[in-house]
Amino acid sequence: MVLAWTVAIIILVAMIVYALLGGADFGAGVWDLLASGPRARKQRDLVALSIGPVWEANHVWLIVIVVILFTCFPPAFSVLMTALHVPVALALVGILARAASYVFRNYDVLGDKVQARWSLVFSVASIITPILLGVVVGAVSTGRIRVAPEENFRVLTGYFAPWVHPFPFAVGLFTLALFAFLAAVYMTRETADPALQEDFRNRALLAQGAVVVFGVIAAFVSRLGEHEPFHQTLLSGTWSWLFFAAACAAAIVSTALLVTRRYRLGRIVAGAEVTAVVAGWGVAQAPFFIAPDVTIENAVGPSVTLRLIVIILAVGSVTLLPSLYWLYRVFKREPAFEQMRRERTTGEL
Amino acid sequence: MGAGEGYPTPAGRPTCQMMDDILFARTQMGISLGFHIVFAAIGIAMPLLMVISEALWLKTKDREYLELTKAWAKGSAVLIAIGAASGTVLSFELGLLFPEFMKHAGGIIGIPFGLEGFAFFAEAIFIGIYLFGWNRVPPRWHLASGVIVAFAGALSAVFVITTNAWMNAPRGFRYENGEFSDIDPWVAMTTPYGVHEIIHMLVAAYLATGILVAAIHGFILLRHPESTVHRKAFGMAMAMAIPMAIVQPFVGDVASRQVARYQPLKLAAMESQYKTEARAPLRIGGFPSHEGRSTSYAIEIPGFLSFLAHGDADAVVRGLEEWPEEDWPPVVVHYAFQLMVALGLLMFALALWGGIHWVLKKRLPPSRAFLWCTVIAGPMGMAAIEFGWIVTEVGRQPWVIYEVMRTADAVTPMPGLITPLIVTCVVYAFLSVAVIVVLYRQVRIGPGIPPALRAQEA
Numbered sequence: 001m002v003l004a005w006t007v008a009i010i011i012l013v014a015m016i017v018y019a020l021l022g023g024a025d026f027g028a029g030v031w032d033l034l035a036s037g038p039r040a041r042k043q044r045d046l047v048a049l050s051i052g053p054v055w056e057a058n059h060v061w062l063i064v065i066v067v068i069l070f071t072c073f074p075p076a077f078s079v080l081m082t083a084l085h086v087p088v089a090l091a092l093v094g095i096l097a098r099a100a101s102y103v104f105r106n107y108d109v110l111g112d113k114v115q116a117r118w119s120l121v122f123s124v125a126s127i128i129t130p131i132l133l134g135v136v137v138g139a140v141s142t143g144r145i146r147v148a149p150e151e152n153f154r155v156l157t158g159y160f161a162p163w164v165h166p167f168p169f170a171v172g173l174f175t176l177a178l179f180a181f182l183a184a185v186y187m188t189r190e191t192a193d194p195a196l197q198e199d200f201r202n203r204a205l206l207a208q209g210a211v212v213v214f215g216v217i218a219a220f221v222s223r224l225g226e227h228e229p230f231h232q233t234l235l236s237g238t239w240s241w242l243f244f245a246a247a248c249a250a251a252i253v254s255t256a257l258l259v260t261r262r263y264r265l266g267r268i269v270a271g272a273e274v275t276a277v278v279a280g281w282g283v284a285q286a287p288f289f290i291a292p293d294v295t296i297e298n299a300v301g302p303s304v305t306l307r308l309i310v311i312i313l314a315v316g317s318v319t320l321l322p323s324l325y326w327l328y329r330v331f332k333r334e335p336a337f338e339q340m341r342r343e344r345t346t347g348e349l
Numbered sequence: 350m351g352a353g354e355g356y357p358t359p360a361g362r363p364t365c366q367m368m369d370d371i372l373f374a375r376t377q378m379g380i381s382l383g384f385h386i387v388f389a390a391i392g393i394a395m396p397l398l399m400v401i402s403e404a405l406w407l408k409t410k411d412r413e414y415l416e417l418t419k420a421w422a423k424g425s426a427v428l429i430a431i432g433a434a435s436g437t438v439l440s441f442e443l444g445l446l447f448p449e450f451m452k453h454a455g456g457i458i459g460i461p462f463g464l465e466g467f468a469f470f471a472e473a474i475f476i477g478i479y480l481f482g483w484n485r486v487p488p489r490w491h492l493a494s495g496v497i498v499a500f501a502g503a504l505s506a507v508f509v510i511t512t513n514a515w516m517n518a519p520r521g522f523r524y525e526n527g528e529f530s531d532i533d534p535w536v537a538m539t540t541p542y543g544v545h546e547i548i549h550m551l552v553a554a555y556l557a558t559g560i561l562v563a564a565i566h567g568f569i570l571l572r573h574p575e576s577t578v579h580r581k582a583f584g585m586a587m588a589m590a591i592p593m594a595i596v597q598p599f600v601g602d603v604a605s606r607q608v609a610r611y612q613p614l615k616l617a618a619m620e621s622q623y624k625t626e627a628r629a630p631l632r633i634g635g636f637p638s639h640e641g642r643s644t645s646y647a648i649e650i651p652g653f654l655s656f657l658a659h660g661d662a663d664a665v666v667r668g669l670e671e672w673p674e675e676d677w678p679p680v681v682v683h684y685a686f687q688l689m690v691a692l693g694l695l696m697f698a699l700a701l702w703g704g705i706h707w708v709l710k711k712r713l714p715p716s717r718a719f720l721w722c723t724v725i726a727g728p729m730g731m732a733a734i735e736f737g738w739i740v741t742e743v744g745r746q747p748w749v750i751y752e753v754m755r756t757a758d759a760v761t762p763m764p765g766l767i768t769p770l771i772v773t774c775v776v777y778a779f780l781s782v783a784v785i786v787v788l789y790r791q792v793r794i795g796p797g798i799p800p801a802l803r804a805q806e807a
Contacts, residue, residue: 052477052480052481053477053478053480053481053482054477055477056429056430056433056472056473056474056476056477057470057473057474057477059433059434059437059473060466060469060470060473062437063437063440063466063469064466064470066440066441067440067459067462067463067465067466068463070443070444070451070455070459070462071455071456071459071460071462071463072456072459074451074452074453074454074455074456074459075452077444077448077451077452077455078444078448078449078451078452078455079448080444081441081444081445081448081451081761082444082448082761082762082763085445085761085763085769088441088445089445089769089772092437092438092441092442093772093776095434095437095438096431096434096435096437096438096776096780097776098434099430099431099433099434100430100431100434100780100783100784102430103426103427103430103431104427104783104787106426107423107426107427107787107791108787108790108791152452153452155762159763301455301456301459302456302457302532302534304532304533304534305456305457305459305460305532305534308460308534308535309459309460309463312460312463312464312467313463316467316470319471320467320470320471320474323471323474323475324474326474326478327474327477327478330478330482330485330486331477331481331482331485336485339484340481343483343484348483348484349480349481349483
């Protein structure tokens with residue numbers, strides 16, 4: 001069982017990293033849609049160029065999560081894909097549309113009209129996809145998906161009832177707000193132009209407000225869920241309160257840092273805020289994959305497979321983490337936007 | 350055993366609708382795979398062309414190689430991104446459409462998927478550095494990033510094909526009364542069926558991409574014969590395609606012998622061999638009929654199938670009649686196989702022409718006829734890949750895990766699968782058109798086109 005919990009924690013860690021990296025790439029799409037003012041064009045270019053080198057790598061964390069889930073907890077994956085077929089399928093359309101429109105926007109002949117059209121697809125897909133991913137996360141916590149583990153994990157509930165409900169959508173909007181917040185905070189460190197920094201500082205503060213509003217809404221509607229233990233642990237468990245306190249503290253500090261324009265530290269604390277939120281969800285959710293019938297212990301796959309996966313992850317990390325470090329060092333250590341934009345106009349990029 | 354047996358049915362759902370849903374699910378999976386495989390093949394082979402061109406730029410300092418590398422990199426960026434996204438769709442779709450399959454297969458054959466995740470990770474990291482790092486990392490490191498992308502792309506394919514090989518020749522578990530036990534993922538992922546599948550597909554990817562790229566540059570050369578950039582591009586792409594096209598029929602021969610050994614029923618369907626007989630003939634063309642249990646209008650070469658399958662013209666080849674009809678794969682397997690072989694042989698002929706000329710005269714045939722033939726052959730490689738996967742996958746039916754689990758027993762209990770199928774068709778049709786338009790416009794403003802034309806486009 002130690003093995004099963006180890007792998008479950010790895011999945012949670014991968015989810016946190018995906019939220020921090022892939023989430024911010026989705027959030028960037030929000031600011032593409034909401035680009036405005038005299039620097040609207042520049043804001044869009046900043047969005048495009050800052051996610052350009054990293055979005056493929058950031059996206060892989062989602063694959064990592066899915067693959068570990070279906071390899072180590074196969075019934076959990078099957079139940080998830082059966083009960084939540086509709087939102088997952090829609091999220092996939094979003095992922096496909098986002099990727100395609102992003103590269104079309106970036107690599108098609110630079111004509112303003114065509115670019116604006118792809119830009120619109122990109123931003124709409126970037127908004128819908130995280131909402132749906134949030135809906136999936138919310139749905140596994142509500143307790144509205146019922147399963148019969150003793151009957152080969154047969155799904156007992158329908159294909160809409162588990163997720164067409166206030167709580168999953170509250171989580172969806174909360175997720176979107178978090179991602180948009182992260183993206184805006186990151187953007188302040190992508191450019192050296194103070195005016196552009198100011199634009200994204202204001203956007204980050206606005207998104208922080210949305211995070212608080214949707215966070216409170218989600219906490220309230222979690223009571224509507226049929227799964228008592230979840231909202232109880234979410235709202236009253238000791239560990240939950242610890243993570244909740246950490247998230248609140250990080251939110252206050254990150255707001256203060258944004259107000260005083262200390263972006264370098266702001267980026268780190270904003271990341272801590274999101275980490276605390278996702279980790280807190282994970283702690284409240286444990287030991288369930290899909291509350292209340294599918295747990296870490298009853299859905300676990302063959303232990304020989306789990307052991308192999310842990311070994312592979314350990315060995316793989318040795319080569320992969322330095323590569324990831326190099327990627328972020330090359331592109332994210334210092335603001336690179338101005339130089340990249342120049343390279344783009346001269347056709348070097 | 351009826352197709353619906355063991356199928357998790359909500360009460361009161363009619364059987365014919367279930368059969369339709371199974372067909373819809375299979376079609377959706379087929380379309381998703383058919384779409385993804387083109388981008389996957391390009392993702393394997395295009396980075397190799399890219400790094401060869403970049404290495405030549407670093408070595409010769411001829412700026413045309415740099416221009417070409419950048420043009421190819423831009424095209425690859427689009428194609429690889431779509432390949433990555435459509436691959437993501439596939440990994441979820443396995444669960445969305447066939448949750449019963451994943452419930453059991455996940456624990457047995459998930460490991461290669463995990464390894465593929467690592468290869469994909471490496472590919473994604475270094476493609477970012479490659480595309481955006483021209484002025485940010487030293488030239489050698491930039492080239493090395495490209496090499497990693499090329500290598501990781503091929504490695505991804507190796508792992509994914511390993512899982513497919515396991516579905517065709519499953520092992521590494523014991524299956525009794527619907528229960529899987531004694532699971533050994535290592536035995537599962539080293540199924541001997543993987544070797545020929547992997548080699549056949551990797552060769553196909555380099556061949557199909559090479560000939561497609563050569564056709565595009567060949568087409569431009571026909572209109573602008575003086576363009577040295579396109580001459581270089583054509584040469585490099587053909588240098589990749591020609592050896593692959595020459596090797597491929599022999600790899601295919603090995604593959605068919607493996608099919609004969611592990612899936613004799615599939616071989617019988619491919620060759621539409623209804624009767625078990627010694628000196629079985631090789632049929633070229635023809636229209637098989639499951640009802641009439643015969644193939645009409647085929648050209649038959651006596652004993653040749655026995656020879657190809659078992660290395661002996663007098664060997665006995667088992668016909669479809671040996672298996673219950675409900676286990677027979679659809680007749681489309683026969684047509685797809687014939688088309689794949691025909692296209693492979695056409696490309697083989699073209700490669701011989703180019704290859705012999707190159708060996709004798711140290712250059713490709715300079716004639717317009719050769720360029721035209723290459724342009725016509727351009728889409729053949731990709732078409733052959735599609736037909737090949739139809740043979741592999743439709744030929745595996747009605748099983749999802751060969752002779753262990755039926756596709757019908759793996760499909761999702763969700764009704765109304767026509768809706769996701771229609772959405773899939775619309776999305777992929779739209780994406781296909783968009784990709785072609787974007788790439789066409791890229792080529793129009795690419796290197797080697799007279800500035801007048803470029804101005805027109807801008």
